[in-house]
Amino acid sequence: MSSDEITPMERVLTALSHKEPDRVPFFLLLTTQGSKEFNISIEEYFSNPEMVAKAQIRMQQRYGHDCYYPFYYASLELEAWGGNSVFYPDAAPNSGRPIIRDPGDITSLESPDVFGSPQLQKLLKTTSLIKEYTGEDIPIIGVVMSPFALPTMQMGFDHYFDLIYEEPDKFEELMRVNEKFCVQWANAQLESGATAICYFDPVSSSTIIPPELYRKTGFKVAKRTISKIKGPTATHMASGRCLPIIEDIAETGTSIICTSVLEDLAEVKDACKGKLSVMGNLNGIEMRHWSPQETGDKVKEAIQKAASGGGYILSDNHGEIPYTVPSDVLLNISESLRKWGQYPG
Amino acid sequence: MGRDKFQVREFKELLLSLNRVAAKNLITSKFTGDNAFELINEIIAPALESIGDMWSLGQIALSQEYMASKICEEIVEMILPAESPYRKNMPAIGITTLGDEHMLGKRIVTSYLKANGFNVYDYGDMGPDKIGMKVKDDGIEVLMASTLMLNLAFEVKKLRLIFDREGIKTKIIVGGAPFLFDRDLWKEVGADAMAVDAMESVNKIYDVLRYPNEQ
Numbered sequence: 029m030s031s032d033e034i035t036p037m038e039r040v041l042t043a044l045s046h047k048e049p050d051r052v053p054f055f056l057l058l059t060t061q062g063s064k065e066f067n068i069s070i071e072e073y074f075s076n077p078e079m080v081a082k083a084q085i086r087m088q089q090r091y092g093h094d095c096y097y098p099f100y101y102a103s104l105e106l107e108a109w110g111g112n113s114v115f116y117p118d119a120a121p122n123s124g125r126p127i128i129r130d131p132g133d134i135t136s137l138e139s140p141d142v143f144g145s146p147q148l149q150k151l152l153k154t155t156s157l158i159k160e161y162t163g164e165d166i167p168i169i170g171v172v173m174s175p176f177a178l179p180t181m182q183m184g185f186d187h188y189f190d191l192i193y194e195e196p197d198k199f200e201e202l203m204r205v206n207e208k209f210c211v212q213w214a215n216a217q218l219e220s221g222a223t224a225i226c227y228f229d230p231v232s233s234s235t236i237i238p239p240e241l242y243r244k245t246g247f248k249v250a251k252r253t254i255s256k257i258k259g260p261t262a263t264h265m266a267s268g269r270c271l272p273i274i275e276d277i278a279e280t281g282t283s284i285i286c287t288s289v290l291e292d293l294a295e296v297k298d299a300c301k302g303k304l305s306v307m308g309n310l311n312g313i314e315m316r317h318w319s320p321q322e323t324g325d326k327v328k329e330a331i332q333k334a335a336s337g338g339g340y341i342l343s344d345n346h347g348e349i350p351y352t353v354p355s356d357v358l359l360n361i362s363e364s365l366r367k368w369g370q371y372p373g
Numbered sequence: 374m375g376r377d378k379f380q381v382r383e384f385k386e387l388l389l390s391l392n393r394v395a396a397k398n399l400i401t402s403k404f405t406g407d408n409a410f411e412l413i414n415e416i417i418a419p420a421l422e423s424i425g426d427m428w429s430l431g432q433i434a435l436s437q438e439y440m441a442s443k444i445c446e447e448i449v450e451m452i453l454p455a456e457s458p459y460r461k462n463m464p465a466i467g468i469t470t471l472g473d474e475h476m477l478g479k480r481i482v483t484s485y486l487k488a489n490g491f492n493v494y495d496y497g498d499m500g501p502d503k504i505g506m507k508v509k510d511d512g513i514e515v516l517m518a519s520t521l522m523l524n525l526a527f528e529v530k531k532l533r534l535i536f537d538r539e540g541i542k543t544k545i546i547v548g549g550a551p552f553l554f555d556r557d558l559w560k561e562v563g564a565d566a567m568a569v570d571a572m573e574s575v576n577k578i579y580d581v582l583r584y585p586n587e588q
Binding site: 185 | 436440476525
């Protein structure tokens, strides 16, 4: 980096203060892709926190994006609760069998201690290694599953819907336990060097539950939880819609909303004006076979819709780029961003 | 009994407001003992189809579609139990997540198909290797594969290879998030069709079997 260039941290902070930096910041949210750096299995890769840190640094150097993403995979949290993950050769691990088999189990459920979990310690180690390397130059994005989203893994989506609709007392009980864990986990990542926390809250999305139910459930949980996280947060809908609840999301105290390819980026940006910054919304599934031309078109379109005036970070729409997306596509995104994302646009 | 738009709308509203008791009463008050398919065709299926359209357009959420299908499944179990002789002419449908622990999509489709009077064999998360034998034994005409994870969507490719190798004629219909975010993925993995939601799955079943959409 030449001395007259601003750092990714400065670029991101300028954009988040709704001003235009030198160019549009972009986050490539790469997780499993890191295993390719060492030509090893995804399972082996995530067993080694030093390797994950090195891969994050190498990938950032190659693609030039504006963050590190030490997030491992969603079900890592479930492992801390006594659950397990199922590993695949070519995809992010999936959560194994639910740990709550019956709503009655919730009464005896206890929040695990983050510092007593070897699984979570690995991620904290990765975060601190990256922090040691980068200092304040490049933002490090930590991740938590929201207390409202975690039950999809703890008990399965269908049983969780049954709980929300049919057992409100048990639902509240579960939220209290999950909130305690989420706050401790988020703050532990911040203490290890994370700059901000991405609060994954897809069940709150209007794709998954209606806005009126969100206001009675996920909204209240987010408001309580985010107020106790000692750093900035971005709320991620993991491909779900957010437009009908933008005002409410802003009230939870979060700074950024990450939206879906199902929504028009310009409409989302407009609805967020003065309240939230926007992140999104490249289609990670389609990205697997994008040509250089398509990549350029998609990046250009997103920038044209949302970048004016700052308050925008280009990223995928799911919060994780699939393992099967080729490196060439990621390089093309990076090049296109530099071509089309210069300010003033 | 002809299709009564008012009743369909009323039933749909009861489903969306989760008024389980009133929804059950509306159907059971019209049940004479041998008109289950009539009630399914004239009230339950059109209401669910309309709810499916609302979901496709982003007008309602997944949880509402799930609850509506679940209530309808309960109602149809009452008026058309699994052992009912009236079910005997319906095609046998299998369903699996192909190894995915995310069961929500499968649960919604299962409820919806049962609410439409189909015989549904739920294979849980059974993978391609085991399922070939099961569909043969159970005489499955259509296998529904519902996946949330992109990599498991590609398990359909393995399934197709096994079906082709074993000469299994069972049709494969896929659904779930990866197929929604990449509308050509179902062809890439060798499925016979893709249903964007549970409601569309019925039409797709009739399409792949080349049946008229009538019981």
